[in-house]
Amino acid sequence: MSKQTSLNADTYQRITDKIVADLERGVRPWFQPWNAAHLAGRITRPLRHTGEPYSGINVIMLWMTAVEHGYANPHWMTFRQAKEFGASVRKGERGTLVVYANTLVKTERDDAGNEEERTIPFLKGYTVFNVEQIDGLPERYDVVPEPRIAPFLKLDHAESFFDRTGAETRHGGNRAFYSVTDDYIQLPPFETFRDAEAYYATRGHETIHWTRHKSRLDRDFGRKRFGDEGYAMEELVAELGSAFLSADLALAPDVRDDHAAYIDSWLRVLRNDKRAIFTAAAHAQRAAEYLHQIQLGHHATETAA
Numbered sequence: 001m002s003k004q005t006s007l008n009a010d011t012y013q014r015i016t017d018k019i020v021a022d023l024e025r026g027v028r029p030w031f032q033p034w035n036a037a038h039l040a041g042r043i044t045r046p047l048r049h050t051g052e053p054y055s056g057i058n059v060i061m062l063w064m065t066a067v068e069h070g071y072a073n074p075h076w077m078t079f080r081q082a083k084e085f086g087a088s089v090r091k092g093e094r095g096t097l098v099v100y101a102n103t104l105v106k107t108e109r110d111d112a113g114n115e116e117e118r119t120i121p122f123l124k125g126y127t128v129f130n131v132e133q134i135d136g137l138p139e140r141y142d143v144v145p146e147p148r149i150a151p152f153l154k155l156d157h158a159e160s161f162f163d164r165t166g167a168e169t170r171h172g173g174n175r176a177f178y179s180v181t182d183d184y185i186q187l188p189p190f191e192t193f194r195d196a197e198a199y200y201a202t203r204g205h206e207t208i209h210w211t212r213h214k215s216r217l218d219r220d221f222g223r224k225r226f227g228d229e230g231y232a233m234e235e236l237v238a239e240l241g242s243a244f245l246s247a248d249l250a251l252a253p254d255v256r257d258d259h260a261a262y263i264d265s266w267l268r269v270l271r272n273d274k275r276a277i278f279t280a281a282a283h284a285q286r287a288a289e290y291l292h293q294i295q296l297g298h299h300a301t302e303t304a305a
Contacts, residue, residue: 012274030243049077057281076128087136095127157234176210208241211287232265
């Protein structure tokens with residue numbers, strides 16, 4: 001049941017179709033967990049049985065399944081891993097597909113008979129189950145939701161995280177944006193947000209945009225004007241990246257009303273390219289990891305001091 005299998009291109013289409021269906025209903029699946037009543041506690045990325053977090057498209061896929069079935073526990077494992085604990089997946093339970101992306105190198109001969117190597121991307125998939133679908137697991141997999149963070153107070157751990165990125169962040173006015181020309185983030189004053197988590201979700205979104213600068217990740221989707229496909233892809237990366245950061249920082253992000261207008265443009269992109277959501281999730285993951293790496297650099301400096 002958990003045996004890895006190679007996946008054909010239809011996997012991209014199946015996953016994209018599921019996300020498109022949610023967007024057509026006006027629902028952003030990467031934000032669903034924070035709107036679900038059963039997830040009143042701290043939200044994290046989905047976790048493997050080892051406690052290692054999933055990344056990229058798998059985060060979105062597992063969040064979607066958790067909301068659909070009401071799973072509050074973040075841990076997932078294969079049928080075989082459950083069996084190794086002496087536990088068992090309950091009869092009739094359905095697993096969730098997760099994917100592993102890699103490349104293989106194939107040697108081919110050209111028309112002249114010369115050998116050349118070609119790199120071919122591929123996906124492997126396997127099935128995982130939420131621990132709430134499994135009986136007999138060790139007690140450490142029991143999760144008790146933590147209390148929600150009180151609003152209107154600045155959160156030291158989040159404040160420190162964003163300050164350490166080194167991103168110039170200005171406060172004032174009533175708009176949130178990142179200026180790639182002048183390389184700074186503009187946010188309304190903290191006190192004008194509905195609560196602290198809404199502020200940090202917005203700051204996370206704009207900080208993901210900040211990583212696109214040519215001196216950092218040099219991310220460019222060929223955007224030429226407001227609302228084109230390149231613009232929509234960058235906004236999709238920032239949306240996903242903000243959701244990833246919020247999970248990493250134990251925050252419940254706010255779904256910004258001003259981003260509802262992007263749904264139509266995201267739908268156009270996803271319908272035209274079945275791999276687009278995978279690409280956006282990979283870029284969002286890379287941006288989040290880049291910001292976490294900056295934190296490690298600060299920690300090493302402080303330890304040496």
